[in-house]
Amino acid sequence: MNANKEINPAEKIIQAITVTAELTGTQLSANAAAVMAEDLLAYPLDKVLIAFERCRRELKGRLTLAAILERIDDGWQSAEEAFNTLVAGWENEHLSILTTHTAMHAAESASALFNAGDKYRAGLAFKTAYERIVSEKKAKGIQPDWYVSAGLDKEQLAQLVTEAAATGKITNDYALALLPAGEERMNIEAGNLLTDKQKEEGKARLGNLLNLIAQKCALS
Template sequence: MSAHREILEAVAVTAELTGTELSAAAQTVMVRDLLGYPKESVLRALSRCRRELTGRLTLAAILDRLDDGRPGADEAWGVVARALGDESETVVWTEEMASAAAPARELMMLGDKIGARMAFRDAYERIVSDARGERRSVTWRVSAGNDADRRASAIVRAVELGRLPAGQAQALLPAQSVEERHLLLTGSVMSDAERRSGREQVKKLLAMLQGGRMHIAQAEG
C-alpha cells in the first residue's frame, strides 16, 4: 500500500473516531500536507490523535503530535531550566528551545519558577507549531557553560542521542577532553597507555598556548 493511501485511510478513521466530518476535498488537502513528513511519524501522530483528542481533528492537532525529533514541552523545559539556573551547565538544545527560553529568563531571575515554566511552554509550543507547519527540520546547537567536564559530558551525550554529528562535537570539546575526543573518533574507551599519552599531549599544548600568550604580552609591553 502506498504512503498516500495509508495516510488517507488513517485520516479517515481518525476523523470518524473523533466525530469530525471531513469532505473528500478536505481529506485530500490534509493528506497532501502530511505527505511532506515521514510516513511512520504521521501514522503515530494520528494514533495519538485517536487516543487523546476530545475535539475535532485538525491539521494543527496532528502536527502538534508529530515526532520530528523536537522534544515535548516538558522535556524541553527540563533542559532549559538547567541552562537558566546554572551558568556552569552546558546544554544541547534546539533553536526553538533557545528562542522560547527568552521570555522565561527574566521570570527565572526573579525567582518565579512556575511563571517561567508557563511562559516557556506557551512560547515553545507556538514556535514549534510554526516550525512544523513550515516543515523546518530540527537543528541542535550547544550552549556552552563554564564547567569544562560537564561540557564534555553533555556533548558526548548529544552524539549518543544522535543530536550532534561526531565531527562537529569534536570541534566543540574542551582542549583537555582527551578521553571524550578519543571516544568520538574511535568509538572505544582509551587504554591506560593512551590515557597517559593523551595527558602528556595536553600538557604540551597548554604549555605552548601559555608561552604564546606570554610572548604576546611581552611584545605589547
Template sequence: MNSFERMTPEQVAQLALAITATAEVLGQSLTADAAEMMADDLADHPASTIAGALKSCRRELNGKLTLAAILQRVQAADGRPGKDEAWAIAMTTNDEFETIVLTDEIHLALAAAKPVLDAGDKVGARMAFISAYERFVGQAREEAKPVNWHVSIGFDSNRRIQAVTRAVQMQRIPRERGMLYLTDLAHEAVTEDGRAIAGLLTGTPCQPSDKVRTKLEAIRADLDLKRKEKAAAREAERCRVIAALNLRKTTLISQAAAIQSKEAARGR
C-alpha cells in the first residue's frame, strides 16, 4: 500500500497546470485533457517530488515532455540505491557483527538469491539478486511505495553507532528515529565479558570470565561442527548432481543408439 495520500482533485488540477506550463517552456503545446491524464497518473506521488521532477525536465529535456520522462525522475528521487550499491549492502549481511541499514527490496532480493549464494556461486547469486531486486523495485515504484530503510542490529556495539549515524547523515532513516536508536545504544552496559566477545573480532585482547570462556569455546566448537556438516552436505549434493547428470547422459546415449539402430533396420 502507498503510504502517501493521493492528491485531492484540486491538487491534481494544479499539477495539470504545472505540467502544461512545463510543456510550454519546452516549446510543446499540450491539451488540457492530456495534462489532466498525466497529472492523474502522477497523483499517487508526493507533490514535492513531482515538482522536482518537472524542474529537472525543464532543465534537461530537449524534446517533448512525456509521462515517462517525469516518472523516470520521480522514481530516481525515491532514495532506493542502484543495483550495484544494493548488492554491496546485501553482502555486508554476511557479517553478523555488522549493523546493516537496508531497504525492503534489498532484503527480499537477498532472500531470493541466498540459495545460490549458499551453494558457493557468488556470480550466479549476484545475477539472481540483481534480477530480483530490479523486479521488486519496479513493483514498488509502480505502486508508488516510498522507500523503507530499516536497521538490522549487529553484535558489535561500536559498529551499531557508526551505522545508525551514517544512515541519519545520508537521510536514509529519519533523524528522530536515529536518535532513538542511538539513545538506546548509549544506555547499553559494556561489561568485560562484552569487551572480550567484541575483541574476538576487533583483535583487542580482553580476558572473559571462566563462565563466558567456557561458553565461547562451546560456541566455537559448535560453529566448527556446523561448518564441517555444511561442507559435507554441499559435497554430497555435488556428488548427487554429478551422478544424476551422468545417469541422464548415459540414458540419452542409450536412447540415441536405439533410435539409430531402428533407423538402420528400416533402411535395410
C-alpha cells in the first residue's frame, strides 16, 4: 500500500466515526457508520472533523448523528444569536437586521409574547421552534436562508446589505433590489464588493507603501 496515498473524505469521516465512537463508548455497526458518513459528506470536511473533535471533548453519552450535526459550523445562527438579532430589530425600527426566513418563521410563536412584555417566555418559545426547524434543515443539508429586514436608517441598511453581499450571505440581485441608486449599488453592480474592514486594511497597506516610497526617496 502506498503510504503517500491521500485518504478521501469518506475514509477520513469513517476514521473519525470509529475513533469517536470508541471514546464515547458507542457501538455502531459498519452499516450504521457508513450511512452516518454518507450524511456527513454533504458538509465541508474540515468543519465535520472539527465537529468530531468537539464530540470527543463534550459528549457524555452516545455518539449520534444529531450530536455531530449540532456541532458543525454550517453558517446557521444559534437560537440565542438569532433571537437577539430579531429583538434588536423589534426594539428599533430604524435598524436593519440580517436574519433568516427560518428565524422569522420560528418567531411567529414568540412575537405575541414579546409584544405582551414577556421577553423571557418569548425567548423560550422561539428557541424551541427555531432549534426544531434548524435541526430538520441541517439533517437535509439545507443552508441558511438569509433575509434582510429593512429599517428606516437607509445608510445603515446600505452598509448591512453591502457586507451581506460581500460575504456571500445574499445574492447580488437580492442586494440590488434592496438598495436605491447610490455608491453601494454601483459597487455591487461593478462587482466591487469590499467590506469596511477590507477597505481599512487596503488603506493601511497603501499607507505603508507610500511611507516606504517616501523613505526611499529621502535616501536617494
